[in-house]
Structures are given as structure tokens and as C-alpha cells.
Amino acid sequence: MGVRARKAAYGLLMLVFAFSIIASGCSKKENAEGSGSPSASPQANSSSPSESGSASAGPEPFEISIFMQDPGPIPTENNRIYKKIKDELGVTLKEEYLVGDAEQKLGVMIAGGDYPDLITANTKLVAAKAVIPLEDLIEKNAPNLKKHYEKVWNQMKDPNDGHIYWMPNYGVYQGEFKTTQHYGPAFFIQKAVLKEFGYPKFKTLDEYFKLIEDYKAKYPEIDGQPTIGFTTLAYDWRDWPLRNAPEHLSGHPNDGGVVVDPNTNVASLFEATDIAKPYYKKLNEINAKGLMDREAFAQNFDQYLAKIASGRVLGMFDQRWNFQQGEDSLISQGKPERAYVGIPLVYDPSIRDYYVDRPVLNLNNGFGITVNAKDPVKIIKFLDTLMDPKWQKLFSWGEEGVDYQVGANGLYSRTPEQRKQQEDVTWKQANKAEALFRFLPKLEGKYPDGNADGPGNQPDEFFANLKPIDQEVLGAYGYKLWTDFFSVPPENRISYPAWSIDLVEGSPAKVANQKMKDLAFKYLPKAILSKPGDFDKVWAEYGEQMGKVDTKAYLDRVNEILKWRQENWSK
Amino acid sequence: MQSTVQTKEVAPQPARRTGTFWNRMVRQRQLIFMSFPMLFYILLFAYAPIWGWLMAFQHFRPGFSILNQEWVGLDQFRFLFEDDAFLRVLRNTLGMSVISLVLGFVTAIGFAILLNEIKKSGIKRTIQTISYLPHFLSWVVVTGLVATSLSTEDGIVNIVLLKLHLIEEPILWLGEGKYFWGIVGASNVWKEVGWNAIIYLAAIASIDPSLYEAAEMDGASRYRKMLHITLPGIKPVIVILLILNIGWILNGGGFEIQYFLGNGQVSDWSETIDIFVLKYGLKIGNYSLGVAAGIFKTVVSIVLLFAANTIAKRLGEERLI
Numbered sequence: 001m002g003v004r005a006r007k008a009a010y011g012l013l014m015l016v017f018a019f020s021i022i023a024s025g026c027s028k029k030e031n032a033e034g035s036g037s038p039s040a041s042p043q044a045n046s047s048s049p050s051e052s053g054s055a056s057a058g059p060e061p062f063e064i065s066i067f068m069q070d071p072g073p074i075p076t077e078n079n080r081i082y083k084k085i086k087d088e089l090g091v092t093l094k095e096e097y098l099v100g101d102a103e104q105k106l107g108v109m110i111a112g113g114d115y116p117d118l119i120t121a122n123t124k125l126v127a128a129k130a131v132i133p134l135e136d137l138i139e140k141n142a143p144n145l146k147k148h149y150e151k152v153w154n155q156m157k158d159p160n161d162g163h164i165y166w167m168p169n170y171g172v173y174q175g176e177f178k179t180t181q182h183y184g185p186a187f188f189i190q191k192a193v194l195k196e197f198g199y200p201k202f203k204t205l206d207e208y209f210k211l212i213e214d215y216k217a218k219y220p221e222i223d224g225q226p227t228i229g230f231t232t233l234a235y236d237w238r239d240w241p242l243r244n245a246p247e248h249l250s251g252h253p254n255d256g257g258v259v260v261d262p263n264t265n266v267a268s269l270f271e272a273t274d275i276a277k278p279y280y281k282k283l284n285e286i287n288a289k290g291l292m293d294r295e296a297f298a299q300n301f302d303q304y305l306a307k308i309a310s311g312r313v314l315g316m317f318d319q320r321w322n323f324q325q326g327e328d329s330l331i332s333q334g335k336p337e338r339a340y341v342g343i344p345l346v347y348d349p350s351i352r353d354y355y356v357d358r359p360v361l362n363l364n365n366g367f368g369i370t371v372n373a374k375d376p377v378k379i380i381k382f383l384d385t386l387m388d389p390k391w392q393k394l395f396s397w398g399e400e401g402v403d404y405q406v407g408a409n410g411l412y413s414r415t416p417e418q419r420k421q422q423e424d425v426t427w428k429q430a431n432k433a434e435a436l437f438r439f440l441p442k443l444e445g446k447y448p449d450g451n452a453d454g455p456g457n458q459p460d461e462f463f464a465n466l467k468p469i470d471q472e473v474l475g476a477y478g479y480k481l482w483t484d485f486f487s488v489p490p491e492n493r494i495s496y497p498a499w500s501i502d503l504v505e506g507s508p509a510k511v512a513n514q515k516m517k518d519l520a521f522k523y524l525p526k527a528i529l530s531k532p533g534d535f536d537k538v539w540a541e542y543g544e545q546m547g548k549v550d551t552k553a554y555l556d557r558v559n560e561i562l563k564w565r566q567e568n569w570s571k
Numbered sequence: 572m573q574s575t576v577q578t579k580e581v582a583p584q585p586a587r588r589t590g591t592f593w594n595r596m597v598r599q600r601q602l603i604f605m606s607f608p609m610l611f612y613i614l615l616f617a618y619a620p621i622w623g624w625l626m627a628f629q630h631f632r633p634g635f636s637i638l639n640q641e642w643v644g645l646d647q648f649r650f651l652f653e654d655d656a657f658l659r660v661l662r663n664t665l666g667m668s669v670i671s672l673v674l675g676f677v678t679a680i681g682f683a684i685l686l687n688e689i690k691k692s693g694i695k696r697t698i699q700t701i702s703y704l705p706h707f708l709s710w711v712v713v714t715g716l717v718a719t720s721l722s723t724e725d726g727i728v729n730i731v732l733l734k735l736h737l738i739e740e741p742i743l744w745l746g747e748g749k750y751f752w753g754i755v756g757a758s759n760v761w762k763e764v765g766w767n768a769i770i771y772l773a774a775i776a777s778i779d780p781s782l783y784e785a786a787e788m789d790g791a792s793r794y795r796k797m798l799h800i801t802l803p804g805i806k807p808v809i810v811i812l813l814i815l816n817i818g819w820i821l822n823g824g825g826f827e828i829q830y831f832l833g834n835g836q837v838s839d840w841s842e843t844i845d846i847f848v849l850k851y852g853l854k855i856g857n858y859s860l861g862v863a864a865g866i867f868k869t870v871v872s873i874v875l876l877f878a879a880n881t882i883a884k885r886l887g888e889e890r891l892i
Contacts, residue, residue: 110633128633226724234835267606296721298745298834505856506630514855521835529746529836533736548655 059090142384187340229291256499311338342444679767702765
């Protein structure tokens with residue numbers, strides 16, 4: 001027995017020994033890996049003492065983990081901006097980007113309580129008490145943010161409990177602001193198509209699809225691949241390319257799943273009603289002509305972007321920011337004529353288009369701080385520092401002397417080479433922090449020194465950056481800016497926009513919303529792809545199924561909040 | 572094997588009956604120690620979480636403790652069973668499970684028997700290796716391959732059918748519900764047939780060669796031998812695997828493949844219980860619904876398992892319990 005015990009003890013010892021060897025092997029590897037990337041940082045440290053005086057006075061290292069509900073573009077390991085943040089602020093950003101379905105990822109995250117420090121907004125996280133109220137944090141520690149959000153402070157409060165959970169990433173402007181590009185919804189068409197037919201002016205679906213039809217007949221292939229007339233997307237939360245067009249065609253602004261009567265402030269559904277029917281009937285017609293991308297309804301977001309980046313999609317309904325990555329790729333491939341112009345189509349020329357709206361606060365968007373963050377004060381101070389124009393410019397313009405020059409009049413400009421660089425998707429991954437900046441609170445409009453919030457909005461830069469084809473398009477229509485294609489928007493309704501309403505997790509309204517979406521994803525493709533003779537039958541069935549959904553619960557919730565906003569947001 | 576164990580057990584019995592159990596425990600302590608980790612694993616991961624079933628009777632909101640929740644009785648189950656969609660997803664789950672099960676068995680057994688007939692071991696091994704390689708691909712990759720080959724634009728399936736003049740214009744395979752089950756079944760077979768055949772090949776290898784020799788003497792043909800020696804020889808293995816798989820029928824009906832290949836157009840045929848739960852539970856923050864569906868599935872699985880076991884017993888076959 002004694003011998004055996006000793007043997008067992010030896011065995012155990014050997015096991016522990018082996019384990020520790022493996023463990024130390026792993027950690028060594030980790031160290032080796034770690035020393036690879038920040039090899040630049042010792043240099044930075046050694047150079048900084050000469051400037052700041054003492055080595056220990058440098059910022060103390062701090063790590064912030066971030067999850068972004070966006071697939072990227074994912075920055076490279078040695079990204080210039082992240083490196084600068086690390087060197088100057090001592091903050092290392094550990095980012096995770098979305099792969100696949102956002103709602104599902106968050107659902108799993110919540111079930112496990114496994115949150116990063118900073119997270120992009122989703123109402124689910126509020127319901128799960130995963131994020132902390134920010135109002136006190138901002139008031140005490142973040143003067144820049146406080147000043148930035150002052151005007152919209154009340155709007156940022158959650159209607160359910162009056163706390164602020166998210167820092168909206170868009171919609172807070174400084175000074176007079178005129179956008180050069182419309183990033184919202186529109187019917188898009190390739191510049192090449194407009195050029196081919198001598199830049200016609202048009203307002204209706206018929207004219208739009210006629211152009212696409214004629215172009216496709218003339219060029220059945222683009223770069224060796226079959227031309228796609230019109231595509232769409234019905235994937236995950238990106239459902240508007242398929243669902244939202246009718247509200248715009250009928251002259252309503254982007255209220256998401258409802259249209260709101262501006263006089264009574266009451267929302268009603270447009271899906272599966274006569275407001276929507278003519279549009280899908282039209283799509284059914286163009287499908288019969290072979291213009292519709294029949295695989296559109298089975299594709300995911302990546303496939304959609306890839307299709308657009310291939311340059312063979314003539315048109316689609318979408319919001320510009322959504323397919324921007326695909327278009328960026330077209331530009332960097334040197335195919336600017338395959339990029340898109342947004343056109344505000346309407347059912348009837350007598351309807352005034354309402355695609356462009358006045359800036360709205362991007363509620364339920366941007367970053368929030370989770371309950372897992374160990375030091376929220378430090379995080380909010382970090383975000384506050386980034387609100388400084390110096391950092392904002394680094395994100396939007398880049399580094400002075402590297403990415404832009406300051407002219408004699410104090411205005412920034414870029415050289416042609418610098419502009420060219422900015423079109424290169426891979427260069428941007430190493431030198432820009434686009435995805436991060438998209439979600440950060442930001443100064444929009446003009447910086448205090450008179451420069452615009454980015455090269456795209458700096459008039460001189462905007463004009464200089466136009467490609468010959470762009471100048472030709474704008475010149476032919478007699479416009480100066482891309483937004484000139486659209487009507488000047490009226491003042492926003494106070495309760496606008498309805499799409500940012502939180503339907504409350506697990507509530508009947510949310511269930512109804514999911515069912516409406518399921519039905520739309522099922523019946524709209526079916527209606528579009530059916531034989532023209534069967535369209536009415538499928539449409540009737542769609543209406544019937546919609547009748548079974550508890551749409552009242554959904555509308556009640558929407559109207560409740562619209563009313564609440566009307567009362568609380570009025571000044 | 573069996574007889575030796577029996578003699579060992581029988582021997583100490585006359586001495587002291589009460590002591591035998593403990594004697595045996597002491598004698599087999601190594602075995603018992605070895606089983607501890609697995610036992611612990613099962614207790615921790617299969618039994619301990621069961622108390623979370625409480626969630627099914629609540630309107631669970633994460634962020635609060637499980638005892639500090641709103642109790643709603645059987646509401647979640649009512650929502651589940653009253654929804655029109657539920658019968659449909661149940662049908663889809665069972666349908667695709669059964670298709671995969673049947674196809675999986677038939678093809679794997681057939682493949683194993685045919686492979687066994689190849690006498691050149693080099694060829695045999697090569698074929699076997701190639702056939703089970705797809706098993707190691709994840710479903711994301713496989714469904715990507717499937718979607719590409721079924722594409723209307725440059726998918727090989729449509730191209731071949733067009734070239735053979737079997738169809739006039741490309742078929743939108745993933746856009747029509749009626750094809751979906753077939754696609755799932757075929758993808759399953761492609762991915763798993765080689766892997767599933769391994770266990771049958773092992774079983775075939777253990778059949779006494781003298782049986783074949785005797786049959787040959789009696790003038791049995793190759794097909795006769797397959798039918799009367801190989802198949803009966805692996806019958807116990809088939810039955811055991813069948814019982815095991817039937818227990819999985821509601822879970823094994825799949826999630827990944829339907830999730831990746833499905834889309835709005837085919838949702839009537841592609842949505843399984845798991846996808847339904849994902850949509851109406853996890854995605855809209857109603858975790859309780861997920862638990863309720865989980866309980867339902869567990870109960871049905873246990874019933875099926877026992878049923879299959881009983882049938883096997885009646886038929887005088889090997890059984891699990």
C-alpha cells in the first residue's frame with residue numbers, strides 16, 4: 001500500500017509538473033506575441049520622456065473592451081489611430097466586431113452576463129439592466145460631452161425610467177449645417193446608367209425601371225458577369241431595403257415600420273396595405289422582365305456588399321450608409337462610374353419627396369457603458385477626451401501634414417495623393433478608425449476653427465474630390481451637391497422619428513413586430529417572385545396573415561411613445 | 572468476456588452476501604475513481620442546470636435573480652402551443668429529422684457494406700478517408716458550398732441540369748419550400764456518410780471469417796453473403812445506434828443547416844423548433860419561452876427513447892437500458 005501511495009504521489013507530481021510546463025509554455029508564447037506588436041511602444045515611451053520630463057508621468061495604461069454591432073471595417077493590428085490613442089492616452093482598445101446576427105449575439109451575451117466595458121446600443125441591453133445610467137457620470141466627469149449634448153439632454157432620456165443609457169453618435173450639430181451627401185434612404189442608380197441615357201430627370205418608379213431595363217438590354221454583362229437590374233436585402237435587422245420603400249414613395253419620411261400623420265401625430269401601418277401594394281406589384285412586373293435579382297432574398301449582408309462591389313448591380317433601394325462599404329470598394333477598384341446616385345422616387349409626380357430629413361438625434365444608438373466596466377469614470381473621461389476637436393479631427397481628417405494641410409486661410413485641404421489614399425480600402429484599415437468613429441459621440445457641422453466635420457463636408461474639398469464622372473453628373477443636372485437631388489426637408493415633427501422607439505423586450509408589441517417582420521420576409525419575396533397573374537392572390541394571403549397578428553399592441557406602443565415625445569420633447 | 576466476469580462475481584457470493592457489494596466496490600475502486608470525473612461532469616452540466624427550468628414558468632428578465640421574477644404559470648407553454656407556427660415548426664423538425672435519420676442509416680450501412688467488398692486495402696482506405704473528410708468541415712462552410720452550387724447564376728447543379736436539357740431555365744433551389752427538406756437530407760448525407768460508415772466497418776470487421784468461408788463452401792454468392800452474414804452480423808450495432816439517434820430526433824433535427832440555408836421564402840419548410848425559439852425567445856428577449864421549448868423537447872425525447880428501447884426489447888434485440 002505504501003509503495004502504491006508513493007507511486008500515486010509521484011504520478012500526481014509528474015502531472016502537476018507536466019501541467020506547469022505546458023502552462024508556462026503558453027504564457028511564454030503569449031509574452032512573445034505581446035512583445036511583437038508593441039515593439040513600437042518602447043520607442044514611443046523612450047521618446048516621450050524627453051518631451052514630458054519624466055518617464056513615469058506618462059498616462060497609466062488602461063484597457064477598454066468594446067463590442068460593436070457592426071462587421072467592420074476591422075482595423076489592422078498596427079493601426080495608426082489606435083496606436084496614437086495608446087501612446088498619448090494610455091488606452092488600449094480591445095475590440096470585438098459583429099459576426100452574423102446582432103440580436104442573437106446580444107441574446108447570448110445577456111444570457112451569460114458576459115459584457116465588454118463599452119457596447120453599442122440595443123434596447124435589449126437596457127431591459128437586461130446591462131448598462132449603467134450615464135447622466136451623473138457625464139455631469140461630473142465629462143464637461144465636453146455635457147456641453148455637446150446639452151441641447152438634446154431631455155431627448156436622450158429613456159421614456160421608461162428617465163435615465164440616459166446611450167450617447168447618440170449622430171445628430172448633434174454645431175452651427176449652420178448643409179450636408180453634401182445624403183446618407184439616408186433613396187432609390188439608388190449607377191452613374192453609368194444615367195450617363196448612358198443622357199442624364200434624364202425622373203421621379204417615378206416606371207421611369208426608373210425603364211432606365212434599368214434599357215441599360216440591361218444594352219449591356220447584359222458587366223465585367224464578364226451577368227448584369228443585375230435591381231437587388232434588395234432582407235437579412236437580420238437590415239430589413240428596410242425590402243420593407244421601407246413604400247413609405248417614402250408615398251411621400252412620408254423615415255418612420256421605420258409606420259407612417260405618421262403629421263397633424264394628429266398618430267401612427268398607422270403601411271405594410272400589406274394599399275400604400276405598399278403598387279410598389280411590390282411593380283417589383284413583380286420587373287421580375288417577370290428578368291430585372292429582379294431573384295437570389296436577393298436568400299443573401300446575407302456580406303453577399304449583398306460583395307454583389308454591389310462587383311459593380312454589376314444597377315439599382316436598389318437602401319440607405320447609403322448601409323452599402324457604403326460596397327461603394328468604397330468600387331471607388332478603390334477605380335470604377336467610379338459604377339457608384340450610385342440617390343434619387344427620391346415617388347408614386348406620383350405630384351407627391352413631394354421626403355427622403356432627406358432635418359438632422360435627428362440618433363436615439364438608441366452610439367455607445368453605452370456596461371455593468372461589467374470596472375472603472376466607468378475612467379471610460380467616460382476617455383470618451384470625453386476624444387470629444388476634443390484635436391481628437392475629432394484625427395478621426396475625421398487624420399494627421400496634419402500627413403493626411404491634410406492647413407491653408408493660409410486656416411482651412412484644411414488634401415493633396416490629390418492624399419485623396420487617392422483615402423479611397424484605398426486596405427490603407428484605411430491601417431490608418432483610419434472608421435468603425436469606432438461611427439459609434440463615438442462626435443462633433444458634427446463645423447469645428448470651432450471653421451473647418452467642416454470632415455473632408456466630405458468641406459466645400460472646397462468636396463468639389464476637388466469629385467471624380468470627372470461626378471462633375472459630369474452634377475453638371476448635367478445643374479446641381480452643386482448630391483443633396484440637391486432631393487427636396488429641401490421641412491421642420492421635423494416633434495415626435496419624429498418613430499423608428500427609434502423602444503418596443504420593450506418580450507412585450508406583445510415586440511412579438512407582433514417580429515411576426516410582422518417574419519411575414520414580410522416570407523410574403524414579399526413570394527409576391528415579387530410569383531407569376532404576374534398570381535400576385536393579387538399572394539397579396540391577399542399576406543393581408544390575411546397580417547390580420548392575425550396583434551398589430552394593435554404594436555401600434556399602441558408606438559403611439560404611446562409618440563404622444564410622450566410630443567409632450568416631453570416640445571420646448 | 573462475459574463468462575469470466577460472471578465466474579468472478581459468483582465466487583465470493585456464498586461467503587457473505589451483505590459484504591459482496593462493498594467487497595466489489597473496494598476491488599473495483601480504480602474503475603470507480605476513473606468514473607468520478609465523468610459523473611461529476613454529468614452532475615454539473617446535465618443535472619445542476621435543471622433547476623433553471625423554473626424560468627419556464629416566469630416572465631424572466633435577465634439582470635434580476637431567478638427568484639425575484641414575475642410568475643406567469645403556464646403562459647409560456649400556452650404561447651408555444653397556441654401559435655400557428657408551432658405545429659409547422661414541429662412538423663419541420665420531425666420531418667427533417669426522420670429524413671436525415673433514415674437517409675443517414677441507409678447510406679452509411681450501404682456504403683460500409685460496399686466498401687467492405689473492396690479487397691484492395693489501399694483503394695479501400697483512400698475511399699474511406701476521402702468520404703469522411705467532409706465531416707470535419709463546419710456547417711457554415713458546408714452550407715456555403717451548398718448555396719454556391721445551387722445558385723441560379725453559376726451553380727454547378729443548375730449548369731449540369733441545363734446542359735443535360737433536363738430543365739429549361741435555372742431553378743431557384745433555395746427559394747422554394749418544396750426542395751428544402753431534400754436539400755437538407757442530401758447535404759447531411761454528403762457530410763456524414765463516410766464518418767457514419769466507420770462504426771459499421773468496424774462491426775463488419777469483427778464478424779467471424781469462418782462464417783464467410785462456410786457460406787462460400789455452400790456456394791453462396793457475394794450478394795447472398797452480404798444479405799445473410801454481413802447484415803445480420805452488424806444488426807446489434809444498427810439497433811443500438813438507432814435507439815441512440817431516436818432520442819436525439821427533436822434535437823438532431825438540426826439548427827445550423829436550416830439556419831444558414833433558410834430564408835424568408837422557405838420559412839414554412841425550413842424553420843425548426845430551435846429557430847422558432849431563437850426568434851421568439853432569444854431575439855426578442857423572452858428567455859422563458861426558450862426554456863419552455865427546451866422542456867417540451869426533453870420530455871418528448873425521453874418518451875421516444877423509452878419507446879424505441881421497449882420495441883427493441885420486444886423484438887429480442889440489443890438494447891440500451
